[in-house]
Amino acid sequence: MIATKIGKKSGVPDNYTRLGEYIAAAEEKGEKLHQFWIRNCDAGTNIEDLGLALLDIEAVRRQKPDIADKTYHLVVSFRPGEQDKLSKNDLMAIEAEYAKSLGYGDHQRVAGTHINTDNFHMHVAFNKVHPETLKVVTPHRDFKILAKVSRDMEKKYGLTIDPGITDGKQREQNTLSPAARNYEAHTWQESFQRHVFKYREEILEGLGKAKNWQEAHEVLSGYNMSIKLRGNGMVLMSPDGQSMKASQLDRYCSKNKLEERFGSFKARQAKPRKNGEHLTKTKLRYKSRPLVRHRNTPALWRRYLSTRKTMTRQPSLAVRALRNWKMFLLIEAYQDPLAMVLILAHQELLRSSLNTPHKNKKLILAHSP
Known part of the structure; x- marks a missing residue:
């Protein structure tokens, strides 16, 4: 199972009611609603209570008018056929575990599972505003939390294990491409791909917070790389022309996944500098260096x-x-x-x-x- 936070798109208002109705209606073509539930709302827990529950949630959210992003939208994707292994109680228990780990155990939320051919997945819309304290909760390094809960739930319910970004060293060894291995074997210098893998978690955390293509470009430029279209996909590029598929960084960095979040690809726009303003400093620059470190x-x-x-x-x-x-x-x-x-x-x-x-x-x- 793969858990993904769907970030708020830049310029698009945070509309919790619309998202809750989308989850209940399963609006995508060929899609149908499988299970549905509501938590921590006085209005009720079932789909017929949705209208009142959304009013309840919006009343809480209005207490924080200065917060632009008050929704945490989680999507959990399962392997084909796994819906037959999981009862509604199992699905609710899995959702509750994500909620607890993210800090949303007592928060209002609408959840539902959808089936589209073999694409079985769960949507959870958390209200980030606590219904009693009115504290707005935003999880820190949530990608690690999501990966850990996913691995725990896979083991508990006997589901297929989907390696996540927390499997650092093992994934680096397995995913270094033939081109990168050849570069290192022929030059004995560290490849661009190895440089990227060393900072994978930091890069993914930064991309997880990005709201549009410009912000994604800024994150990548901090690690001395750029992202460009190539063929039917996207590649990450180093200053010296080395490249790797963006999806090799993580499956959520594929062209389809990134365009789902940010819209059609937009090249980086150079921002005009104001007087006294400096260019963004590169945090971790890629440069040629020996593959083996030794005192000599x-x-x-x-x-x-x-x-x-x-x-x-x-x-x-x-x-x-x-x-x-x-x-x-x-x-x-x-x-x-x-x-x-x-x-x-x-x-x-x-x-x-x-x-x-x-x-x-x-x-x-x-x-x-």
Whole structure:
């Protein structure tokens, strides 16, 4: 099961009544209402009580006229056929667990499950304003909360496990693309994709808060990347031209999912700067760096960068080779034992990550990229 917060779109009013009616009506083409319930409203708990319940909820929300976003819209998607495994009581218990973990256990909400062919999913519309204290609750790092509850509920009810963004190290190993692995194997430098994976949780948290394409672009630019259309999908781009599918960051970053939230793709618009205003500073810049860190790395890396800088005007084969950290080490190894130490460290990393047999150790030294 996959739980997603549907963020409020920029420029669109927060209309809780409209959302509650949408959940009850299952308005999408070919869709039908499966189960429905209401919680923490004096008006009642069933679909026939919806009208009065919405009036009740709106009365609470009007107590916070200065808050523009007072709705937390949660969608939980299940695998095909799983509706047959779950009773209404089970579905209500799952919804209650999400509510409790998000801090909405005592909040008013409308919930319902929809079926559209094999697409079985649950909508929950939480009123973020507490009905008694009138405190507006906005969960912090809710994507981690949603992932944890999903894994717990899958185990409890015997549902298919959908790996989430909390499975950090395992997902990084499994999702590094062949292109990124080839780049690292041929250069011994950290790929753009590895840079992105290191900050996956921070990036996803920032994108989760974005309300439009411009805000999404701002989040990504903070990590020295951009998002662009390519073919039928979207890619994340580094300044040096490396790219990865946006969906490799997370399934919710696919073109379809992002356009569901922000509308049709819009390229980043350069904002005119006012006097004294500075450009947004990049938080974590991607740049070439050695794949393996060793106490001898900094000195050799500085020598590599210095050599490459001084020889850029000489279009020779040697210069082209020196643009590659791996080739630099292979050349240096003939006169610097520290370079040989790093070569052996890189070989060990590649052998462990690619399951390279020990007997092939010498092949890495023998071949150039």
